[in-house]
Amino acid sequence: FFSPFFFFSFFSPIFFSFFFSFFPPSQMHISIHAISRPLSAARPSVRLACLPFSTPLVCASSSSAAFAGRSLAPKPLSLRPTKLSLSLCRSIDASASSSSSEPVLPSSSDSLLPSSPSSPSSLPSSPPSSPPSSTPLSTPTPTPGYSREFILRRLVVFLSIVLGYSSYYLTRNSLTYTAPVMVADTSLSMDITQIGAMTSVFPIAYGMSKFISGVLGAKFSPTVLLSGGLLATAATNFTFACGGSLPWFVFFWALNGTLQGVGGPCCARILTSWFNGAERGTYWGMWNVAHNVGGFVAPLVAGGCSKQFGWKWGMWAPAAIASVVGLAVAVMCKDRPEDVGFPPVEPVDVALSSQARSAKGSKAEKANTKSGNAESDILGQLVKNVLKNPFIWGLALTYFFIYIVRQGVTSWFVFYLMKQKGASDAGQAAMRVSGLELGGLVGSLAAGRLSDFLIKKADGKGGNVGKRIVVVMLYTVGVAAALLAFRALPASAVSLQWLTVFLIGFFLYGPQMLIGLCGAELVGPSSVGASEGFLGWVAYLGAANAGIPLSVVVKEHGWDAYFGTLIFACGMALLLLSPMTKLRSYVQREERRLRREA
Template sequence: MVFHAGAGRAAPGKAKEARFAAVWKPRAGNVFRRHRSGSSVFCTKAKGVAGCGRSQLEHHKASKALVCETARRGRRVAVRAAESPSKGKQQPAAFYRVRIFTFIGILVGYACYYLTRNSLTYTAPVMVASKELGLDVSSIGAMTSIFPIAYGMSKFVSGVLGSMMSASRLLGLGLICTGLINVCFGFGSSLAWFCTLWAMNGILQGVGGPCCARILTSWFATEERGTYWGMWNIAHNLGGFMAPILAGSAAATLGWKWGMWAPGMIGIVVGCVLVLGVKDKPETAGFDPVEEEAPPSAEEEAGDEVPESKQSIKQILFDNVLRNPFIWGMAFTYFFVYVIRQGVTSWFVFYLLQEKGASDAGIAAARVSGLELGGLVGSLLAGRLSDMYISKSKGKGGVVGKRVQVVIAYTIGVALMLLAFRCVPAAWPAGQWLCIFMIGFFLYGPQMLIGLCGAELVGPSSVGASEGFLGWVAYLGAANAGVPLSIIVRDYGWNAYFTTLLCACGGALLLLSPMTNLKSYTQRVESKKKLN
C-alpha cells in the first residue's frame, strides 16, 4: 500500500510544517511513502494504521510529530502538521508592492466616494443663486433629506449582497456609477430629476465602506490591521477636504454644472483604476493568505456544515452576523457613538453662537474646525495603540477585547472633554478650540475601532455583511441626533443637551464592558485547530 501526500512550505528559521491529504493506493510491500520537497519518508504499515517511522523525517529536522488517523469515508487517512503553515511565513517582495498599491487604491477610492457624496453641499449655494433653476433652500433640503435614507439602507443591503461578489470590482463599479450620476446631475434642470438622481447616489454610496473593509482585512494581519485601518479612515477627512476645494471652486468659477461634473469625472477615472488594478485578497494576486482560514470541521467533512466561503447570503447574514450577540453589542455602541458625533457636528456651531460668545457663524465654524483635525490625529493613534497593545500581549487575551479596551479609554476621554467644553469660559476662544480638538480626537477613535472590531469578529466572507449592519445602525443613531436633539435644546436648554451626550457615552461604556476579552475570528480558528 502507498501513501501520497502534498508537501507544505517551510517558514524561515523554523522546522518545516505541512498539511497532508492522503490517499490509499495498492502497492506491494505494505509500505507508506510520503513525498516531501523531493525526499521520501517511508512508514511501515502496522495493523490498521498505527503510526509512522521518523528515520528520514529527523534528517530533515521536522519539529512536530505527525498524527495518522483513519478517515470517516473509505480508506482515507489525513495527517496535519501541528502548526499553521502561514504563521511566520515570509511573503515575497512583490506581495508588499501589490499590497501598498491596493491600500492606496482603497484609500483614494473611498476619498472619491466622499467627494462625489459632498459635491452637492458645495454646489447647492450656486444652484440656489441660479435664476434659471428656480430652486430655494427648501428644494435643497428635499434633496439632502432623501440621501441619508437611501444611504443607510444601501449600506446594510450592499454589505450583505456584496459578500457574494468581488469586493474590488464592486467598489470600482460603484464609484464609476456614482461618478456618472454626478455627471448626469449636471444635465438636469428640474427638482424631480435632482431628487431621483441624489437618491440613486445614496444607494450607490453604501457600497464603498463594506467593500473597503473586506479588502483591508484580507490584506493585513491582526497585529498590523489597526494601524492600517486608522490610516484608511483618513479617507473621510481627505474626501471632505477635497470637496470644497474642487466642487466649490468649480461651481463658483465655471458654473454649478461643473461643480458636479468635475467630481463625477474624477470618480469615473478612479473607479476604472480600482476595477483593473485592485485585488480582493492575496490569493487573487497569487500570494499566500496573511492569515489561515479555519480547518474543515468534522461536520464540514461529513457534509453536514457548509464552509463559510461557500455559505449562502442567508447563512452569512443570519448565522454569522445577526445571531452573534457581540455584533449587536457593537452595533448599539456604534448607535451611541454616532448620536454623539452627529450631535457635536450639528449643534456645536449653534452652542458657540448662543453660549460662548462667537459673534457670527464664520467665527463659530473656525472654532469647530478643530473637530476634524483632532479626529484625524485620534483615529490614527487609536489604531496604532490597539496594535501595540495586541503585540505586547503576546497572544494572551482576546484581540477584539484589546481594541475594545482602547475604545473604552477613548469614550471616557470624550465624556471628560464634553464636560471641559461646557465649563470653558466664553472669553477664551483658544480654550474652546482646544476642547473641540480633543473631543474630535477621542470621538473618532471609537468610530474607527468599532468598525474594525465588527470586521474581526466574523470570518472574511462575512465582513461586508457585518460592516453593512453596523453602518445601518450607526446611521439610525445619526438620525436621532437631528430632530430629537433639536427638541431637547429648544424645550430644555443646553444643559439637557450635554446631559444627553454624556448619557450616550455611559450607554456605550455599559455595552462595551462585557466585551473586554473578546477573541477575534482568527483566534477562534486557532483554538479550534488545537482541539482538532
C-alpha cells in the same frame, strides 16, 4: 489649497502607507514558530508551522529583528512541538500536495538546518540534550515575514482603496458645497426648503444601501463593486447636473445615496484579506483617513468649481475625478493575495482550506459541505453569522450611541458657539470647530496603532478583539471628558475651544474606526461585508437621532440638556462594551478549534 492642513491631511495616508509597507508593524519583530519531530543526535529534523513567504527566518526567542529583508543570526534554540503547530503543518502539507499555487514546505526528510555555520539566515539545530517537552506550548498566531514583491503589491492595493473611498466622499459631499450656488441661480427658482428635501433623502437611501450591499456584496468581487460603484456614483453626479427640476434632483440624489453605500463594505473585505490581525488596526486607521481627505477636498473641488464656473461644474468636476479614480481602482486593486499568486496572510486560512480539501469522503467533508451551502445562502449567512451573534448586536448598539455623539457634535457645535460662546457669525464658529476633522485624522491613526501594540504586547494571550475594545472604551472616556471641558470653557478662550474640539475629534473618530474593525474581525471572511453593512445601518439610525430629537432637546431644555444627552450616550456605549473586553477574533477561535482537534 496650500495650507499646512491640506498637505497633512492629503499626503499623510500616502506617506504612512509607504513607511508601514516597507517597515510593517508585523516585521518589527518577526516570529515564526518552529517545531521539530523527536530529535536525534545523528539526524535532527526541523519543520515549520507556517512559511507563507520567502523571507529570512528569525526566531522570536533569540531576540533577533528583521527590517525589510535584513535579519540577524538567531541564537541556538530548543524547539518543542505544539498541537496547533502540528495541525497547521499537516494542513499545509495537504494543501501543498493538492495545489501548486500554495507554498510547498519541505518534508520531514528535507533538513532546513544550516549547511555551514556561516549561513546567517538558516535555522540552527536544537541541541541533542534538549528533549521535547511533554507539555505543549501555548503559542500565539505566527506573524509571517513578507517578501518585497508582496509588500509592493499590497501597497498598490492599499493606496487604491484609500483613493477610491476618498473619491466616494468627494461625490457624496458635492451637493453640500454646490447648493448655495444653486439657490442663487434664479433660473432654478429654488429655496432652502427644496435643498432640504434633497438632502433628507440621502441618509435614508445611504443607510439602507450600506446594509443591503454589505449582505449581497458577499456574492461578488469587492474590487468590481468598489470600482463599479464609484463609476456609477460619478455618472449620477454628472446626470444630476443635467436636469433643472426638483423631482429630477431628488431622484438622482437618492440614487447617489444608494450607490454610496457600496464603498465601505468592499474596502473592509479587501483590507481584512490583505492584512493580518497583528497589523490590521494600523492600516484600518490609515484607511479611515480617507474620510478626512475626501471631506477636506470636497469644498475645494465642488465649492471652488461651482463658484468659479457655475453650479453644474460643482457636480461635474467631482464626477470627472471619481471616474478616473474608479478606472484606476479596477486596474490596481485585487480582492485577495491569492488572486495574484500569494498565500493568505492568516495561517489559519491555509489550514482551514487544506482541511476542507483533505476531508473528502469523510463525515467532516459532509459537515463542511453542508456549512458551505448554508453560507452560500445570503439570508442564512446574514442570520447565522451576524444577526445571531450577540456581540455584533452589542457593537451595533455601541455604534448607535457613538454616532449620536458624532453627528450631534458636527451638526450643533456651530450653533452652540454662536448662541453661547460669543461667535459673531457662522464663519467664525466654523473656524473654532475646524480642529474636529484634524483631530479625527490623528486619533484614527493613533487608535489603530495603540490597539495593534496591545495585541503584540499580549503575545497571543487574551482576545484580539477585546484589546481593541479596551482602546474604544478609553477613547470614549476621553470623549466625555473633552465634552465636559468644552462646556466649561469661557467664551473668551477661543484658542482653548479650538484645542478642545481637536481633542473631541481625536477621541471620537477612534471608536468610530475601531468598532467597524472589531465587527470585521468577529466574523469569517465571507461575512465581513454583511457585518459592516449591518453596523453601518444601525450607526446611521443613531446619526438620524442626532437631528430632530436633539433639536427638540435644545429647544425645550437648553444646552445643558444637550451636553447631558451626549455624555449619557458615551455612558451607554461604555456599558455595552464592558462585557466584550476578552473577545477573541474569528481567527483565534478557529485556532482554538484546530488545537482541540489535534
